[in-house]
Amino acid sequence: MTSTSIPPQIPKDKTKAKKRYLKAKKDRRKKRATQTNPSGSTIKPLPHSDEDDDADEEYSNEAEESNVTLPPQIDSNTDKHPRKRRKVEEDTAEESAAHVSPSSSREPSPAKDAQTSPALPAALPSFPLPIRPDAPSKATLALQGLDKALVEAELVDPSKLYPLKESGDDTFSGLSEKTVKRLKELGITELFAVQTSVIPFLLAESKQRSLYLPYNPPRDLCASAPTGSGKTLAYVLPIVEILSARIVTRLRALVVLPTRDLVNQVKETFEAIAKGRGLKIGTATGQHSFAHEQAQLVGDKNPNLQGGSSKVDILICTPGRLIDHLNGTPNFSLQHLRFLVIDEADRLLAQSFQDWLARVLSATRPSSTDDALPNVTAPDCDPSFELPHPDAMAPAYHHLIHGVPHIHTDLDERKESSCQKLLFSATLTRDPSKISSLNLRNPKYFVVQGATNNLPTKEDAVMDLVMEKFSMPATLTEHMLVCETSQKPLMLFFLVHQHSVSNALVFTKSAESTSRLVRLFEFFESLWAQENAGPERKQTVIRAYSSDLSASDRRTILEQFKNQEIHILVCSDLISRGIDISHVSHVVSYDAPIDMRKYVHRVGRTARAGRTGDAWTLVEEQEARYFKNMLKAADHMDAVKRMRVSEKDLTPFMPTYEKSLVKLREIYVK
The missing domain is CATH 3.40.50.300 (P-loop containing nucleotide triphosphate hydrolases)
Incomplete structure (x- = not known):
């Protein structure tokens, strides 16, 4: 090894601190030399030269010049301080282990010093490069903005069937004995998948069978099922079952369909199921003159009737003709409506028809008291004014009766419309704006997934509906x-x-x-x-x-x-x-x-x-x-x-x- 020449340095006088430090170093070396290894043999002391003293002296001088605090020195008072004594013993043990190691060398290696020397701090901190995030999946994008009830829809197995009882009321579906008997006469002995879910939901609780529910309105319902799965019968049976208890004829069920042919077909289904129940069923499609339809739908044209007048309990119509009657038929009112059925919902919601949906929903909801105040007429202002019968108006509309002052207190419970919206389609809409325009009340969704060998999970079925993977x-x-x-x-x-x-x-x-x-x-x-x-x-x-x-x-x-x-x-x-x-x-x-x-x-x-x-x-x-x-x-x-x-x-x-x-x-x- 070629030795490099070291330039001579001018020796400096040793201070007292340097002398104490060098003396402590010599004492530690002597003590280390007298220690024995675990096998009992004595470790020979390493040779000590003047170069070590010069190195120590150089280290001491550098520390003094750079204002670095030197290690604590050992003097005769060390034994009197236990903490100092333990520190000295630890330092001694570390240095002893370093000397015992066979790979240790008194001559430092330049390469090793280069590796172990600390790196200089960078001028500026380094930051990781920006990473482009992964694009969201189609499923995630499809679920954005959707109604939470649609995401949590109930999955119905398409192979599910329910055989009707031979006699008596059917406790599972809620159908009465008379309805079950009528179904048997028509050759219907079992309910299909969509019917086993929708019918019990609408008829399960006895309180939901009431015609008016102003303080506890029912939940709305949306059902998606393959074509030919029995969706029409799923809403016809509950409507006939509930409306059969009515005493006075009022328009309580409105079924909106996209074509005249469908109107005639649904009318035939209603007439077949409601045979012998006394329910009156009418249609409005434009096949007959407007005056003829008016005569079939409205019985009394007295303008003082605020509750309207109706000759039918169930009206099946197309949206265009429905708007015509709302605009031009006196006493044609939807305030008594208990059911609003929108069949083939995806097609009807995609077509405006003079903004028919907003008009119908507005006609089923009572206006506020403030809106009705300008129309209030006191009985003593007009001697010829006759107060109409209160039972002509739905409970949610009583605050609108002319001539009767309405006193509202904080204890009054809010009255809402009893209309329950039922939506059915094989391809139910997934447009959030169209769903929100329906103003659904705590809706319940049913999804009948197409038959497969391995029925998918609930999330898969809902995603198929959302992503329009039809069954x-x-x-x-x-x-x-x-x-x-x-x-x-x-x-x-x-x-x-x-x-x-x-x-x-x-x-x-x-x-x-x-x-x-x-x-x-x-x-x-x-x-x-x-x-x-x-x-x-x-x-x-x-x-x-x-x-x-x-x-x-x-x-x-x-x-x-x-x-x-x-x-x-x-x-x-x-x-x-x-x-x-x-x-x-x-x-x-x-x-x-x-x-x-x-x-x-x-x-x-x-x-x-x-x-x-x-x-x-x-x-x-x-x-x-x-x-x-x-x-x-x-x-x-x-x-x-x-x-x-x-x-x-x-x-x-x-x-x-x-x-x-x-x-x-x-x-x-x-």
């Missing part, structure tokens, strides 16, 4: 056929004659497409029957059902289809919601639906109430990518099976199809 009936089989645009009619003929597609609904995109397809199919069937005549050959009957037809024509065609006099009914989306025709076994989407909601409601016309059904979708080649992405977004791609049809399969129908096109062209050319 389908378990007995439904779905197919997809990708073809060229010119081959779509040929594909329909192929399904009818090769796959026995009958008792079917065929959906098109417009009324014009409906009429054109029906004409082409009639030409094809006529020519096909001539070319393939046989004793057992029956011609398929097809008809159009669209908004171009009058209400009476639509009703006649629908009755013929229900009686199976018509085998195929070609229609637009007018009939895709809510219509229940029990024998429909096939649904064909001739024009592919543009969104998942339309697809759900179309295929929901079959496989209803536990029956089997098939759904066929004809997809043009340029539409295939969009249609598949739509199914993937709803996590439904695996449920739709693709069916491939070769040219060989279509060859037998080509000659007849070409002749039919020639006839159709002649009609449109003229």
